[in-house]
Amino acid sequence: NLTNFRDHSFKAVAHYDPSSHWGLEVGIVSHKRTAIDDHSFNFLGRKDSYNSVAPTAELTYRPLGYNGPILTIDYERGIRGMLGSDTDYExxxxxxxxxxxxSALSYLQLRAGTGFYTHKGFGSYFLDYSNFRENNIPGGWNDDWACSFELLNSGWYNASKYYVRANAAYETPLLLLSWLPIAGRLIEKERIYVNALTVKQLNPYIEYGYGFSTRALSLGMFVAQRNWHFDGMGLRVNVELFRHW
Structure with a gap:
């Protein structure tokens, strides 16, 4: 198998907010990726290990301070020859x-973004976007599934030189199940999710979801579309053992 690699990574950053509107983060990130099937690479005369070292910087802008929207620009540049790096990219x-x-109990959670490689040098086989995982909202989203893709295999977006994403989640205590006589007394929050993504070969990928939370657990149900065709469905469950302790 020539596509599976072990990835040992290291990242060190320093962050400073000169004001409530601006933030700056600088650091360095490195990866050592080693082929799991190294014998096949050796047989083909190809390298079975790839190293990258990259300075990284992130600029944050908060137009309304810490309680408003947050805009970020992330830049990363891999430099061949830096601390043993054999990969260059931007x-x-x-x-x-x-x-x-x-309102006091209802929220609309929104996220949008794009990413792309402006340069990939010879031998730069790996794509690794950071903003599919990072959350910049202070305190985080109201639940683990808001503004994220729950059914999408990460191999899809990490194989594309670009992506465009948009996510929305609506949360309220009064939606569907809360009106039922018995269930209404147990349901604390209900949520609707819509997540959309465009990458190479996925134009578009869309997830639709519905979820609810009780004192003991959260449950989410998701359906996916790939290029306007059904692409599967899934169920997510979180146990809320200590949230009210």
């Missing part, structure tokens, strides 16, 4: 996140 990602209070 990546840029732009991301916007916002958690809007509609």
């Amino acid at each position: 990546r840029l990602e732009i991301d916007g996140q916002y958690k809007h209070h509609l």
